[in-house]
Amino acid sequence: MAVHLQALKKQYVAPDGGAVPVIDIADFSLANAEQVALVGGSGSGKTTLLHLIAGILTPDSGRIIFERGGERTGIQAEANSHELMVPTDITLLREAERDVFRGRHIGYIFQTHHLLPGFTALENVMLGMTFTGRKLDSEWATHLLREVGLSDRLNYKPDKLSLGQQQRVAVARALANRPMLVLADEPTGALDVRSAQQVLDLIRSLCTEVGAGLLMVSHDPQLTGQLPRVVELKNLNRAAA
Amino acid sequence: MSDLRRIFSDYGFYVLVVPGIAALLVLLAALFPGKLSLVFKQMRQRALGTALTLLLVMLGVALAVSVFLVLRESGKLFGQSDFGYDVLVGKAGSPLQLTLNTVYHLDVSPGNIPLSACAELLGPQCRPLVKAAVPYAVGDTYQGRYPIVGTLPKLFGYDDAGNLLPEESRIGYRQGHFYGIDGQCFAPDRFQAVIGSEVARREGLRIGSTFQATHGSPKPNETPDIHAEVWTVVGVMKETHTANDRVLFIPLLTFYTIAEHGTGLIEQERLREGEPPPAPEKHEEEEEKHYTVDADGRIHLTLPKNVLAISAILVKSRGGITGQRLIYKINNSTQKLQAVNPAAVMREFFDTFLKSGTTLLIVVAALVSLEAAVSILVSIYNSVAARRREIAILRALGATRRTVVGLICLEAGLIGLFGGIAGVLVGHLVGAVGSVYFERVVGEGIDWVAVGSEEMIYLGAVVLIAVLAGLAPGLKAYRTPVATNLVAG
Numbered sequence: 121m122a123v124h125l126q127a128l129k130k131q132y133v134a135p136d137g138g139a140v141p142v143i144d145i146a147d148f149s150l151a152n153a154e155q156v157a158l159v160g161g162s163g164s165g166k167t168t169l170l171h172l173i174a175g176i177l178t179p180d181s182g183r184i185i186f187e188r189g190g191e192r193t194g195i196q197a198e199a200n201s202h203e204l205m206v207p208t209d210i211t212l213l214r215e216a217e218r219d220v221f222r223g224r225h226i227g228y229i230f231q232t233h234h235l236l237p238g239f240t241a242l243e244n245v246m247l248g249m250t251f252t253g254r255k256l257d258s259e260w261a262t263h264l265l266r267e268v269g270l271s272d273r274l275n276y277k278p279d280k281l282s283l284g285q286q287q288r289v290a291v292a293r294a295l296a297n298r299p300m301l302v303l304a305d306e307p308t309g310a311l312d313v314r315s316a317q318q319v320l321d322l323i324r325s326l327c328t329e330v331g332a333g334l335l336m337v338s339h340d341p342q343l344t345g346q347l348p349r350v351v352e353l354k355n356l357n358r359a360a361a
Numbered sequence: 362m363s364d365l366r367r368i369f370s371d372y373g374f375y376v377l378v379v380p381g382i383a384a385l386l387v388l389l390a391a392l393f394p395g396k397l398s399l400v401f402k403q404m405r406q407r408a409l410g411t412a413l414t415l416l417l418v419m420l421g422v423a424l425a426v427s428v429f430l431v432l433r434e435s436g437k438l439f440g441q442s443d444f445g446y447d448v449l450v451g452k453a454g455s456p457l458q459l460t461l462n463t464v465y466h467l468d469v470s471p472g473n474i475p476l477s478a479c480a481e482l483l484g485p486q487c488r489p490l491v492k493a494a495v496p497y498a499v500g501d502t503y504q505g506r507y508p509i510v511g512t513l514p515k516l517f518g519y520d521d522a523g524n525l526l527p528e529e530s531r532i533g534y535r536q537g538h539f540y541g542i543d544g545q546c547f548a549p550d551r552f553q554a555v556i557g558s559e560v561a562r563r564e565g566l567r568i569g570s571t572f573q574a575t576h577g578s579p580k581p582n583e584t585p586d587i588h589a590e591v592w593t594v595v596g597v598m599k600e601t602h603t604a605n606d607r608v609l610f611i612p613l614l615t616f617y618t619i620a621e622h623g624t625g626l627i628e629q630e631r632l633r634e635g636e637p638p639p640a641p642e643k644h645e646e647e648e649e650k651h652y653t654v655d656a657d658g659r660i661h662l663t664l665p666k667n668v669l670a671i672s673a674i675l676v677k678s679r680g681g682i683t684g685q686r687l688i689y690k691i692n693n694s695t696q697k698l699q700a701v702n703p704a705a706v707m708r709e710f711f712d713t714f715l716k717s718g719t720t721l722l723i724v725v726a727a728l729v730s731l732e733a734a735v736s737i738l739v740s741i742y743n744s745v746a747a748r749r750r751e752i753a754i755l756r757a758l759g760a761t762r763r764t765v766v767g768l769i770c771l772e773a774g775l776i777g778l779f780g781g782i783a784g785v786l787v788g789h790l791v792g793a794v795g796s797v798y799f800e801r802v803v804g805e806g807i808d809w810v811a812v813g814s815e816e817m818i819y820l821g822a823v824v825l826i827a828v829l830a831g832l833a834p835g836l837k838a839y840r841t842p843v844a845t846n847l848v849a850g
Contacts, residue, residue, distance in 0.1 A: 172842050176757060223759015224744040232755045238406025250395035251759035293758075345643060 121186055121333060122301030123150040123173065123223065128182030130168060142168050142361040143179070143200035143218075144239060146355055150301070152188075155324060155334040157344035160353030164360040166337040169353070173209045173335070174226050185209045186225065186300070199333030223251040227294030227332065229323065231306040235278040236288065239288045241265060242274040248296035264292035267329075268322050276299045288322060295326045302327050313323040316343060372810035378782060385778075389771070395513055396439040396764070400772045407744055415780040416742040421733035422784020422823055425726030427791035428814050432719045434792070434807030438799065439707045439715065445533035446493075449701050450675035450691060456701040457710050463497055463673040464703050465604045466508040467802065470499050473670035476613075482676060490687040492679050493530050496671040499614045501574040505585060507560045509574050509609045512615025516675075517555060517596075519546045519570075520544060532677050534601045544568045544596035549612045550659045555596040557606040570594045572609070574619065588619045602805050606695075617662055618652040663734065728822060733780070734830045737773050742834040745769065745841075752838050753846035766835035770828045777827020781820045785812065 130143040142165045150156055160166050160197030162220050170176040173184055187207035192193075210218050222228075227248075235244045247263040265274055268288035270281075278286050287307060294302055304323060327334045338344050354360050390397045404411045444464060451459040452472035481487065482494040498511035500516040514521060517540045518531035533539040547553035556566055566572065576586035593609055602607060614735050651664045662669075679686035684702060691700035745752070752765055760768075792809030800806040 168844075171847075174757070176843050176847070216763065219759055219761040219764075221755065222757070228757050230757075234750070234757075234847070236402075236406075236751055236754065238402055246395070247399070247755075248758050251398060251755070251761075251764060256395050259437065297759075 122152050122189060122228065123301060123333070123335075124183070124185045124187070125149070126185070128172065128179050128184065129359075130165075130172060130179045143172065143357055144359040145169075145182070148351075150333050150335055151262070153331050153333050153337060154325070154349065155212050155269050155313065155327065155347045156336070157270040157347040157350040158335060158337045158353055159339070159341070159344050159350060160337075160357075160360060164166075164353045165357050166353055167300050169307055169357070170228075170305050170335070170337060173301075174223045174228055174303055175213070177188050178215075179211055183209050186221075220251070220253070222255075224297060225300045227297065227299035227302040228326055229287075229294045229302065229304040229307040231292055231309040235286055237278055237291075240275045240277055241270055241281065241292075244278070244289055245293045245296050248293040253295070253302065260298075261292070262328070264295055265289070265325060277351075284311050285334065286319065287311060287315070287319050291319060291322050291326065294331070295330055298330045299332050301333045301335065304334065306339065308338065313342075316340065365412060371813075374785070374812035374817065375602040376811075382454050382778070386482060393767075393771075396768060400768055400775065402838070403768075404772060404775070408553075410740050410744060410806065411776065413598060414736055414776055415580045416784065417736040418733040418777060418780025418823070419787060421726070421729040422781045422820070423787035423791060424729050425723070425819060426785050426788025427795070428722045428726045429793055429813060429819065430767060430788060430792040430809060431807070432723075433813055433815075434796075434809070435715060435799075438805055438807060439711045444703055445535055445537045445538065445700055446495075446675040446677045447674055447704070448678055448687055448696055449703050450474070450494075451673040451675060451701075453699040454695055455696075456699060456706045459673060459699065459701060460547055460703045460706040460710075462499065462639070463675070464707075465802075466499070466510075466608060473672060475667070475675075476669040476671050477667075478698060478744040479671065479674050482674060487687065487690070489692070490678055491681040493532050493677040495532055495675045496613055497673045497675060497799055498613055498674045500540070500671075501588070501616075502578050502620070503560065503564070503572055503574065503609050505579050506578075507557075507607050507609055509611060511611050511671075512614040513613055514546045516540070516610065517546045521549045523548070530605075530767055532675055534603050534605060538601070540601065541599035542596040543599065544594075545612070547595055547612050548659075550614050550661075551612065552590060552592045552615055552618075552660070553595045554592040554609050555598060556594055557598050558600040559606040560609055561594075561597045563808075566597075568594055568597065574611075575684075588616065590618055601806040603803065610717075613671070614660055614662060617664055618650075618660060633775040639759070667839055668828045695825050702840055726820070730826070734777075734823075734826045737776055737827050738830040741773055741831055742837060743839050745834040748838075749841050751848045752841045753843045756841070756843040757847060762839045764840045765841075766832070769838055770831035773831025774824055774828040777830075781823040781827075782824075785816060785820060788816075 123146050125148040127147075128143055128145045129141070131139045134140045135281065158166055158169070168177065170177050185207050186249060191220040194253060208221065210221055213221060236247060242258070242261055242265060245264060246258060249256050249261070260275065264270070265271060268291055270285060270288055270292070273281060273285060277290070287310070291307070294304075302323065308319050309339055311319060323334065323336070324347075334347070336344070336347065344350050379477065402493065434453035442731050449459055449463055451470070452464065452474050454471035455500075462470045462782060469530060476496060479494050479496045482491050491517065495513055496511075496518045499508060501509040502511055514523070515526065516532060517527050519525055523546065528539070531539055542555055544555075545756065547555050554572070560566060571591050573591055574588045580586040592615065598606065651662060653661045653663065670719045676687065678687055688700040691698055755765060755768075758764075789809055789812070796809045
């Protein structure tokens with residue numbers, strides 16, 4: 121799935137009532153299944169941009185268009201009932217529609233794992249399937265946890281897992297719906313170097329497995345450098361320049 | 362068929378509750394895949410808070426249900442219109458006191474009336490209205506706990522010679538239900554007794570057992586005044602499920618043989634005649650005996666007939682309006698006697714006292730239920746405040762605002778449902794305790810198992826109120842900003 125951002129603008133209201141531009145992107149595209157690193161300093165609007173693409177926030181103006189970008193093959197083809205058949209501008213969708221769209225087509229990995237504490241690893245992964253209208257697929261959830269090396273931790277709750285393991289559960293959850301795009305907001309920020317590398321490898325390999333694109337925000341040049349394309353937000357976002 | 366329908370209507374709740382809940386949960390799980398288990402996990406996650414809220418709901422519902430139960434069943438108990446007789450005659454005074462004392466053996470007797478009144482009821486003036494009349498004399502107890510009643514074999518359907526009377530002349534305990542006796546009926550002139558089934562069971566009395574009467578009902582720290590006379594049990598009544606199961610019936614004649622009774626009756630008569638007050642009370646051993654016993658063991662009273670008194674007369678009228686006519690006749694012909702219809706008295710008592718009291722209890726129960734609903738609201742509201750980040754995660758995973766509100770209302774509704782069902786069950790257990798109390802006091806328990814339609818409606822209302830209580834925290838969750846809470850996390 122390809123994503124196109126056109127004339128996208130977002131500004132916040134400062135405490136003094138003034139407008140603070142955060143995002144001002146004339147044009148940006150992410151090709152089908154492309155893996156892109158987004159780098160930039162603090163406050164440059166990285167997280168806001170991910171929230172806009174995910175439909176969590178709405179832009180003040182501009183378009184965010186998702187379109188089908190080629191045939192999916194292998195495992196990911198199993199989920200083609202929810203394939204995007206027509207280009208969709210999520211800025212035109214109502215909030216509830218954006219929520220459903222996000223649930224079905226976008227996987228989100230947060231900096232801190234954001235797992236639900238009362239749920240086991242398997243339940244957390246399956247939670248990602250709950251709001252899509254699809255049948256819950258525990259086999260797929262188990263497969264994902266096996267892929268991230270947690271097949272022996274399926275029934276562990278987050279407080280019984282290490283930080284790295286928790287983040288791996290979060291990666292599995294982001295892929296639970298076989299999304300077309302994975303947005304990762306500093307997914308390795310809280311991890312040591314070794315764990316960070318493991319998590320990045322998992323994200324990339326699972327995105328490849330399901331045919332999903334990846335837009336990853338990170339401060340770590342060691343990691344971002346491993347992705348095929350690195351985008352400096354200050355070059356993209358006029359508001360951050 | 363109608364019996365089956367009634368049984369199902371009364372007890373269907375117990376049959377349907379488990380499969381009903383199971384079906385509801387399956388339906389919810391099918392309609393909202395994954396969401397029901399999500400709600401259960403959220404409830405499990407804060408198990409203590411959920412358990413305490415469930416407890417509050419359960420207690421509120423239990424209180425309300427026990428009130429419903431007692432109201433309904435006491436209405437049946439005290440609102441009964443069939444005692445086997447339809448007129449009570451006693452000393453002029455409170456109709457309620459006369460009825461409670463004679464029918465349920467509660468309270469004290471309003472006073473004595475001449476035994477001759479009973480004969481008059483069967484005399485030519487009243488005969489067209491009266492089918493049967495049986496005297497009752499009360500005042501003594503067995504061990505201070507079980508009333509002793511002096512009466513005639515006629516109460517049990519026998520004449521003085523021990524022959525069974527025709528049904529139309531017998532007084533039963535319900536229409537068409539006559540007293541059955543294991544053993545035999547007492548002879549009218551011997552120290553014999555027929556005792557109620559509960560007395561026999563609880564006190565281990567059986568045919569051949571003997572007992573003495575205690576004067577009145579002594580208080581716990583009072584020395585009981587035990588009369589010298591000894592009665593022998595010759596019959597045990599079959600269970601009637603009335604207050605009479607707790608009574609020991611003795612021949613009326615033997616009631617007068619008790620020295621204090623005889624002396625008391627003479628002194629009362631002297632007072633009525635305007636003679637000077639009696640001398641200070643003698644000790645029992647000095648009391649004069651007012652009877653002799655012949656070689657055959659038969660008792661002969663030496664008291665003058667005009668002093669003999671009783672507490673009440675049970676009258677079976679000839680049906681139709683003859684009962685009302687008799688009541689009118691007695692109440693308008695003398696100021697010393699009163700005649701009442703016990704069913705009408707109990708109905709009035711129920712409507713005047715119990716119903717208004719129960720209205721207050723229902724208001725209290727409603728307030729407690731409301732308080733339980735507020736507790737659901739507060740509990741979930743606080744949990745929503747603590748779960749903002751989780752709600753934001755759910756939203757990020759694709760849950761719409763409506764879905765989040767629905768999840769919270771579902772959680773509130775399930776707490777209402779489970780707490781409510783537990784409350785219904787506990788309420789009926791309270792009813793079971795009430796039944797034991799009623800059985801002890803009036804000799805008749807209540808059907809504490811049956812679940813009335815009003816309880817089902819109430820349960821539905823509780824679930825609905827619980828769901829509505831979930832709306833306030835739901836609204837809070839609805840307004841939870843996703844981006845802010847995700848970043849804050």
